[in-house]
Amino acid sequence: MPEKSELLQGTLDLLILQALQSGPIHGFGLSLRLREMSRDVFQVEMGSMYPAVCRMEARGWIRGEWSVSEANRKARYYSLTPLGRRQLAVERAKWERLSSTINLMLQAAS
Amino acid sequence: MNVLRTLWFRLQPFLRRRKIEAELNEEIRTHLEMAEEAHAAAGLSREEARREFGGVDQVKEAYRDERGVPWIESILQDVRTAVRSLRRIPGFVALTLVTLALGVSLNTTAFSFLDALLLEPLPFPGLNRLVQIYRTAPGQLFGPNSPGDLFELKEQKGMFSGLAIVDFPTYSLAVPGQPAERVSAFAVSGDFFRILGVPPLLGRVFGPEEDAVGHDAVIVLSYEYWRRRFALDPGVIGRTLRMNGTPVTVIGVMPRPFRFTRLFGSRDIWKPLAMGSKLATKRDGRWLSAIAQLKAGESLAEAQAKMTAIAARMAKDNPKSDANSGFYVGPLGKEPGGGSIMIWMIMGLAFSVLLIACANLANLQLARNSGRSREFGIRLSLGSTRPRLVRQMLTESLILSLAGAVLGVACAWGVNRYLEARFAIVGEDSSLMLPISGRVLAFALLAALGTGALFGTLPAWIASNVSPNAAIRISGAGITSSRSRHRLRSVLVVSELALTLSLIAGAGFFFQGIMRYKPGAVGWRSDHVVTARVALPSSPYNSADKCLAFYDRLYAELAATPGVEAPIICDLFPTGGFYYSHPMITEGKEAPPSGKEPVCDMNTVTPGFFHALGIRLLRGRDFADSDRPGAPMVAIVNETMAKKLWPNQDPIGRRICAVDSELREWLEVVGVVSEIGFQAEVNTGRAMQYYRPIRQVGGNYFSIAARTTLAPEAIKNLLSKAVFRVDPDQAIYELTTADQAFEDYNRANHTFASGLAVLGVSGLLLSALGLYGVISNLVVERTPEIGIRIAMGASFTQVVWAVMRQGARLAAVGIPIGLFGAWGLVRILASSFPGSAKTNPLMLASSTALVLAVTFLACWLPARRAARMEPMTALRAE
Numbered sequence: 001m002p003e004k005s006e007l008l009q010g011t012l013d014l015l016i017l018q019a020l021q022s023g024p025i026h027g028f029g030l031s032l033r034l035r036e037m038s039r040d041v042f043q044v045e046m047g048s049m050y051p052a053v054c055r056m057e058a059r060g061w062i063r064g065e066w067s068v069s070e071a072n073r074k075a076r077y078y079s080l081t082p083l084g085r086r087q088l089a090v091e092r093a094k095w096e097r098l099s100s101t102i103n104l105m106l107q108a109a110s
Numbered sequence: 111m112n113v114l115r116t117l118w119f120r121l122q123p124f125l126r127r128r129k130i131e132a133e134l135n136e137e138i139r140t141h142l143e144m145a146e147e148a149h150a151a152a153g154l155s156r157e158e159a160r161r162e163f164g165g166v167d168q169v170k171e172a173y174r175d176e177r178g179v180p181w182i183e184s185i186l187q188d189v190r191t192a193v194r195s196l197r198r199i200p201g202f203v204a205l206t207l208v209t210l211a212l213g214v215s216l217n218t219t220a221f222s223f224l225d226a227l228l229l230e231p232l233p234f235p236g237l238n239r240l241v242q243i244y245r246t247a248p249g250q251l252f253g254p255n256s257p258g259d260l261f262e263l264k265e266q267k268g269m270f271s272g273l274a275i276v277d278f279p280t281y282s283l284a285v286p287g288q289p290a291e292r293v294s295a296f297a298v299s300g301d302f303f304r305i306l307g308v309p310p311l312l313g314r315v316f317g318p319e320e321d322a323v324g325h326d327a328v329i330v331l332s333y334e335y336w337r338r339r340f341a342l343d344p345g346v347i348g349r350t351l352r353m354n355g356t357p358v359t360v361i362g363v364m365p366r367p368f369r370f371t372r373l374f375g376s377r378d379i380w381k382p383l384a385m386g387s388k389l390a391t392k393r394d395g396r397w398l399s400a401i402a403q404l405k406a407g408e409s410l411a412e413a414q415a416k417m418t419a420i421a422a423r424m425a426k427d428n429p430k431s432d433a434n435s436g437f438y439v440g441p442l443g444k445e446p447g448g449g450s451i452m453i454w455m456i457m458g459l460a461f462s463v464l465l466i467a468c469a470n471l472a473n474l475q476l477a478r479n480s481g482r483s484r485e486f487g488i489r490l491s492l493g494s495t496r497p498r499l500v501r502q503m504l505t506e507s508l509i510l511s512l513a514g515a516v517l518g519v520a521c522a523w524g525v526n527r528y529l530e531a532r533f534a535i536v537g538e539d540s541s542l543m544l545p546i547s548g549r550v551l552a553f554a555l556l557a558a559l560g561t562g563a564l565f566g567t568l569p570a571w572i573a574s575n576v577s578p579n580a581a582i583r584i585s586g587a588g589i590t591s592s593r594s595r596h597r598l599r600s601v602l603v604v605s606e607l608a609l610t611l612s613l614i615a616g617a618g619f620f621f622q623g624i625m626r627y628k629p630g631a632v633g634w635r636s637d638h639v640v641t642a643r644v645a646l647p648s649s650p651y652n653s654a655d656k657c658l659a660f661y662d663r664l665y666a667e668l669a670a671t672p673g674v675e676a677p678i679i680c681d682l683f684p685t686g687g688f689y690y691s692h693p694m695i696t697e698g699k700e701a702p703p704s705g706k707e708p709v710c711d712m713n714t715v716t717p718g719f720f721h722a723l724g725i726r727l728l729r730g731r732d733f734a735d736s737d738r739p740g741a742p743m744v745a746i747v748n749e750t751m752a753k754k755l756w757p758n759q760d761p762i763g764r765r766i767c768a769v770d771s772e773l774r775e776w777l778e779v780v781g782v783v784s785e786i787g788f789q790a791e792v793n794t795g796r797a798m799q800y801y802r803p804i805r806q807v808g809g810n811y812f813s814i815a816a817r818t819t820l821a822p823e824a825i826k827n828l829l830s831k832a833v834f835r836v837d838p839d840q841a842i843y844e845l846t847t848a849d850q851a852f853e854d855y856n857r858a859n860h861t862f863a864s865g866l867a868v869l870g871v872s873g874l875l876l877s878a879l880g881l882y883g884v885i886s887n888l889v890v891e892r893t894p895e896i897g898i899r900i901a902m903g904a905s906f907t908q909v910v911w912a913v914m915r916q917g918a919r920l921a922a923v924g925i926p927i928g929l930f931g932a933w934g935l936v937r938i939l940a941s942s943f944p945g946s947a948k949t950n951p952l953m954l955a956s957s958t959a960l961v962l963a964v965t966f967l968a969c970w971l972p973a974r975r976a977a978r979m980e981p982m983t984a985l986r987a988e
Contacts, residue, residue: 027137028144046141047169051176058176066133075140076133 012044012052013061014095017080017088020062024079026069027053053078061087134173138166188505196506202478206471206510207517209879210558212872213467214518218554219525220460222544224453229549232443235307236403240442241413243273243400247435255400256431257385258393259424263400264299269416272403274302277383280645282841284352290834292645292843293335293378300382305403313347313362316382326384327358333366335378353381354647355839393431401442414439455616455939459866462613463873464557469602469609470880471565476599477887479503479569486574496574503570504563511562519546519554532861568598603884604924606877607961611928614957616935617870622953624863629855632787634684635724636848640825641683641815643844644833654739654808660836661805664814665716667832673820674828676722679804680715683813684723685851687788688713688799692768696755697776707769710751711797714804714812720746720783722817730762730781737803744803745777748785751798766800777802814842822847874964881968885917889976901981909977910970917969921962929958 019025019033027050034044056062061084067077080088145159163169196203231237244252245259257275264273277297284290296302300318309315316328331339331346340346350357364380404413417437424432479486486499526544546554572595630636644664651657661679668677682689693707701707717733720726728749737744745766752761765776785797804812814833818825826845833840846854889896896909904912932954 026140026144028141028148031141032148046164047172050138050169051172054173054176073140073143074136075144076137 026075210514211517215521218522272305290841297383310362311365321382326382475569507566515558607924608928612931615932639848642842697765746781913973
């Protein structure tokens with residue numbers, strides 16, 4: 001089992017938005033996709049993911065709709081809204097600025 | 111936008127609670143199923159899938175937190191709990207609501223008086239620049255102005271940006287071919303409409319060019335008059351009516367809110383104030399009001415300073431009329447001086463009832479919460495916190511307050527409608543309106559919520575002071591820190607008693623004051639008498655001869671009218687008392703120093719006046735038709751005057767003279783009559799009154815009256831027709847029966863007095879109820895102890911005393927405090943209302959006795975119940 005790491009505060013939204021960019025997906029799928037994306041490094045708690053999804057839906061970044069899955073099962077599918085796409089760009093830029101700054105700081109220190 | 115969407119999303123759970131919950135369950139179930147299948151496919155156990163998901167309930171809770179608005183949710187939960195627990199105690203709820211409704215409605219009604227009379231701003235744009243100008247003189251604060259002073263002010267450049275003079279005449283107004291009708295008017299100078307800035311509803315208003323003699327034949331109607339007389343017909347604009355016999359043109363109608371009720375009373379029409387140069391320079395008579403518009407940027411103080419300087423100059427220029435006089439400039443619509451103090455006092459009395467209600471409610475709440483100690487203890491031990499319990503009790507109080515506010519406002523609305531009807535006076539259109547305005551509503555809500563917070567907070571805090579262990583172990587009452595609860599209850603009852611005593615003394619003070627002025631006929635008969643007013647306009651009735659001819663013809667017409675016995679024409683019909691009073695000197699005696707002459711009341715009457723009203727002629731003769739101008743001037747004096755002026759002498763043939771009359775006419779006394787009075791309580795038989803024949807005095811304004819057996823409606827037509835036959839341009843007005851006139855005065859007084867009585871009685875009842883509740887509760891708490899005492903052989907009296915001692919202790923503190931408060935209050939009131947008794951020991955004593963009696967009763971009932979207890983039942987209650 002790979003070591004599980006805590007997610008950095010505030011990055012969950014970015015990751016969910018990123019995960020939804022490749023198309024609508026239901027809650028279970030989303031949890032799988034998040035794990036894949038982190039190569040099994042991150043363990044996303046369901047107690048964090050569902051509230052985050054809920055919060056983002058309230059802000060209008062994503063939309064949840066009941067639909068039927070490939071396995072003919074009713075599930076709630078989440079997709080990015082135009083607003084969510086814009087937000088993804090914003091969050092990405094924020095993250096890149098943050099990480100490059102931190103990198104710079106680490107290099108300067110060494 | 112974003113915030114709104116988020117809020118909407120978060121509010122959904124309240125609207126669609128079940129659906130959202132179901133969807134969440136469904137979503138989690140699907141997730142788990144998919145996870146289990148995936149695990150199964152990978153050869154892992156289903157339990158592993160569930161373990162990986164984490165606690166389902168925790169996920170749900172976290173989701174709900176994100177989804178809902180937590181504080182709204184918990185408030186809603188509090189409300190639900192509160193409603194549930196209130197439903198279980200209908201008696202408590204009913205008592206609370208009745209108390210609240212009583213307190214709130216009394217205060218709301220008192221406040222709507224305050225609002226209507228003092229707070230409601232006048233409907234004029236630019237009101238903050240409008241002022242009213244009063245003349246001040248020794249003995250007359252805030253009096254009216256003389257034409258000479260005002261016209262001089264008007265000419266003064268740079269004083270104000272506008273000055274309007276207002277007079278209050280009445281006219282006979284007739285649609286051509288129809289009988290005339292009496293109308294009340296504002297005669298206003300040309301600036302009036304400009305500075306008030308209210309446009310007419312129809313047509314136009316007049317300006318300065320029309321306030322000159324000869325150009326003033328125009329009138330503007332008030333909305334009320336337009337409605338009453340012309341049924342809102344717009345065609346009235348441009349019509350020609352006859353006013354005092356001359357044609358005038360209607361040029362406009364003012365809108366409805368343009369009411370002057372609070373300023374000058376409501377009147378029918380506006381007319382230009384056209385004053386001839388002789389009248390306009392007159393300074394030795396003050397009867398005009400003045401409204402001015404301050405110059406832009408000028409303050410009230412600056413205007414006052416300028417006016418003070420002008421007053422000083424006027425006093426120098428016209429020493430005879432204007433010496434010692436000043437000007438007072440006050441904001442328009444704000445009554446100067448202490449005229450509003452009465453209303454604030456009533457508000458204060460009403461407020462003390464609310465405070466008593468508060469104390470009662472707090473007591474009720476305490477009693478109820480002490481019974482809930484066990485519940486609180488259990489809840490605390492189950493993990494609830496003290497603030498949480500307090501919050502829930504506060505929620506209950508607030509729910510009750512809101513319900514009480516609704517009930518209270520509803521009651522106040524009804525009471526206000528009733529009061530409006532009671533205060534209406536014949537001949538005046540809706541003089542007092544008491545609407546539930548926004549301000550009144552806000553006040554009621556504030557009063558109710560304030561009460562709720564007051565009676566909810568303290569008891570809630572005390573009740574929640576429970577040790578969970580104790581609560582569970584011991585049953586029944588006495589678990590909470592009963593000492594602090596008892597102390598609070600004692601404080602509450604003591605303040606209730608003190609407040610009630612002050613309240614009753616205050617209400618009693620006003621009540622007495624009002625009841626002293628109980629209008630009624632004393633020494634004369636007012637039954638079956640109908641009276642009305644006539645006002646002959648100065649054109650064409652510009653001489654005594656013309657008025658005299660009118661009297662003679664009218665008197666003959668009245669005498670010939672079937673159903674009319676004993677017609678009267680007199681200056682003022684006695685329901686209104688005497689209008690004139692003069693300092694008098696007598697012939698053949700040294701005149702007292704100026705200003706020390708005896709002052710006598712005077713009326714002018716026709717022959718037959720005394721007989722018609724049952725006034726006894728004691729000596730000499732009645733007036734006769736021959737007492738006319740040219741014949742010797744005569745007078746009839748009353749008994750008191752005869753005795754005072756000529757003690758032990760025959761007054762017949764003696765002569766008297768009014769010092770202040772211009773002509774210094776000597777009047778020969780031809781008769782002596784009995785005294786008449788108008789106020790049942792006040793008249794003590796010492797008023798000096800005399801009468802003169804109306805034909806020797808004249809006057810354009812007078813009353814007509816007749817003793818009749820006909821119904822008032824029938825006699826009204828007969829009197830109108832009699833006047834119409836003499837002069838079709840003249841009208842009678844203010845037609846009423848003498849008894850009705852007294853009743854009108856009395857009704858307003860009675861309503862006011864009963865209002866005060868209601869305030870006092872409500873306070874008394876509430877505090878009696880409070881005391882009763884507290885003592886009863888003590889009895890309940892002491893039941894086992896009392897049971898033992900009775901079992902040990904305590905007598906009835908001993909038990910009664912044991913209980914009543916507790917009430918007596920409270921009364922012993924509360925009543926002296928209340929007495930002190932009452933004494934202070936009455937002194938303050940007496941100083942605000944000159945002429946009233948400074949202290950009134952009898953009233954204070956009877957108020958105290960009343961409160962004591964009620965206190966006694968409130969303690970006696972529970973004490974008797976305690977003493978009659980079966981000892982076994984009492985002991986078993988343990």
